[in-house]
Amino acid sequence: xxxxxxxISMAVIRRLPKYYRYLNDLVEKGVTRISSMEFxxxxxxxxxxxxxxxxxxxxxxxxxxxxxxEELRDEIANILGLNKTNNAIIVGAGNLGQAIANYSGFxxxxxxxxxxxxxxxxxxxxSIRDIKIMDIDEMSEFxxxxxxxxxxxxxxxxxxxxxxxxxxxxxxxxxxxxxxxxLDVPEDVIVENVHLSESLMVLAYLMNQxxxxxxxx
Amino acid sequence: xxxxxxxISMAVIRRLPKYYRYLNDLVEKGVTRISSMEFxxxxxxxxxxxxxxxxxxxxxxxxxxxxxxEELRDEIANILGLNKTNNAIIVGAGNLGQAIANYSGFxxxxxxxxxxxxxxxxxxxxSIRDIKIMDIDEMSEFxxxxxxxxxxxxxxxxxxxxxxxxxxxxxxxxxxxxxxxxLDVPEDVIVENVHLSESLMVLAYLMNQxxxxxxxx
DNA sequence: ATCAGTTTGTTAAATAATTACCAATAAAAA
DNA sequence: TTTTTATTGGTAATTATTTAACAAACTGAT
Numbered sequence: 001x002x003x004x005x006x007x008i009s010m011a012v013i014r015r016l017p018k019y020y021r022y023l024n025d026l027v028e029k030g031v032t033r034i035s036s037m038e039f040x041x042x043x044x045x046x047x048x049x050x051x052x053x054x055x056x057x058x059x060x061x062x063x064x065x066x067x068x069x070e071e072l073r074d075e076i077a078n079i080l081g082l083n084k085t086n087n088a089i090i091v092g093a094g095n096l097g098q099a100i101a102n103y104s105g106f107x108x109x110x111x112x113x114x115x116x117x118x119x120x121x122x123x124x125x126x127s128i129r130d131i132k133i134m135d136i137d138e139m140s141e142f143x144x145x146x147x148x149x150x151x152x153x154x155x156x157x158x159x160x161x162x163x164x165x166x167x168x169x170x171x172x173x174x175x176x177x178x179x180x181x182x183l184d185v186p187e188d189v190i191v192e193n194v195h196l197s198e199s200l201m202v203l204a205y206l207m208n209q210x211x212x213x214x215x216x217x
Numbered sequence: 218x219x220x221x222x223x224x225i226s227m228a229v230i231r232r233l234p235k236y237y238r239y240l241n242d243l244v245e246k247g248v249t250r251i252s253s254m255e256f257x258x259x260x261x262x263x264x265x266x267x268x269x270x271x272x273x274x275x276x277x278x279x280x281x282x283x284x285x286x287e288e289l290r291d292e293i294a295n296i297l298g299l300n301k302t303n304n305a306i307i308v309g310a311g312n313l314g315q316a317i318a319n320y321s322g323f324x325x326x327x328x329x330x331x332x333x334x335x336x337x338x339x340x341x342x343x344s345i346r347d348i349k350i351m352d353i354d355e356m357s358e359f360x361x362x363x364x365x366x367x368x369x370x371x372x373x374x375x376x377x378x379x380x381x382x383x384x385x386x387x388x389x390x391x392x393x394x395x396x397x398x399x400l401d402v403p404e405d406v407i408v409e410n411v412h413l414s415e416s417l418m419v420l421a422y423l424m425n426q427x428x429x430x431x432x433x434x
Numbered sequence: 435a436t437c438a439g440t441t442t443g444t445t446a447a448a449t450a451a452t453t454a455c456c457a458a459t460a461a462a463a464a
Numbered sequence: 465t466t467t468t469t470a471t472t473g474g475t476a477a478t479t480a481t482t483t484a485a486c487a488a489a490c491t492g493a494t
Contacts, residue, residue, distance in 0.1 A: 226450075226451075228450085228451065228452090229451090263452075263453060263454090264453095265452075265453050265454065265455090266451090266452065266453075269451090269452075269453085279459085279460060279461085280458070280459045280460045280461085281459065281460040281461045281462080282460065282461060
């Protein structure tokens, strides 16, 4: 049974998926047990950090043995809520929306794509992976009918806030936002941003810096 | 002239693009000056943090006045290296690769897409935004010829490491990695990961947690 | 059983990041 | 010009995160 600590830091939470990914790889390789030290070596973390992180949720290991790989993997899946399903829709069915619709990572995260929406009449009616693109005016009704609780925003930044307003108006619980803007939503709505341009700018910064450092040598 | 501090923390660096984005918005709105307090209110940061962050790179403000919006925007663009151009190729021309190719965020970050590569013969020959998809065997030669220094990996995780090896073999400087795996590269190569599945799992965690918290009320 | 060797969970120490504070100084008002 | 007000840049205090240390406890071998 998990410890009930609700004040886990985001730093810890953002490491959990990486733990999960590597544990999955280990399971596939047939590794049954692992120590925090060896796991840390693989991940590039300190053993201490791994033990500290895992202990936020419970004592999954055993002295003199380490962690059972499969058991730990399942515990983390449980902590991440990957066993629960969430019905999702994509709003904005352009290139990015379509790529996300085809994204295989949905499998295994518990998210199920139920519909796609766009304002562009050329896109409405097209199907991506058996998901029909619908007109955005049908969205509210669809959310109710299909029990949607996650909205994925793949619109340009101009339309994003309005889409967010419509989604939250329908009591959606979470938004996965790919639009390059910060959304203003009620405090009980969760927003996870994927800001590609920011990621790219960080890359630009690091390249630029590296270059400057070399010039100064 | 910038201060020369090379030990800027990643926490600061990852905030720079957000500063840049909001400053651009302010320029567009015609705002000419702003105090750290007002800027913080808009961004959701403390005034202290903004002043502290900016001071890593230089004293861009003025007592009793604040910061000149346009000037600060340009300074940050310069710090981020957005004025320099970098030639990039996309490896993996599936849905995600094509979406990235169409991604308008390249404009304004200084990255120029010069080519796309795939192993799938059905894709080779197709053009996306005037960029021809080539066979991956032509990649090495193309990198030399077209002076490419950035590789964007949009392959499944299975092929990603091999692509990274080929890219670094050609002395590429940086990789923008969308494959759900951590790449092993020489230490002078910069890797910026966009791990969508990890982002999605964090979303799952937060939703799951919110639900648990509500149940315990 | 007993014992040597591992490895955890947990507490303490060290490091990093954020926030508060304030003297110095420029802008704006008087 | 002088005074008041605003606001920075930098330093100090606080808070958060990471790493180190170690007693407790399990494994596996003898």
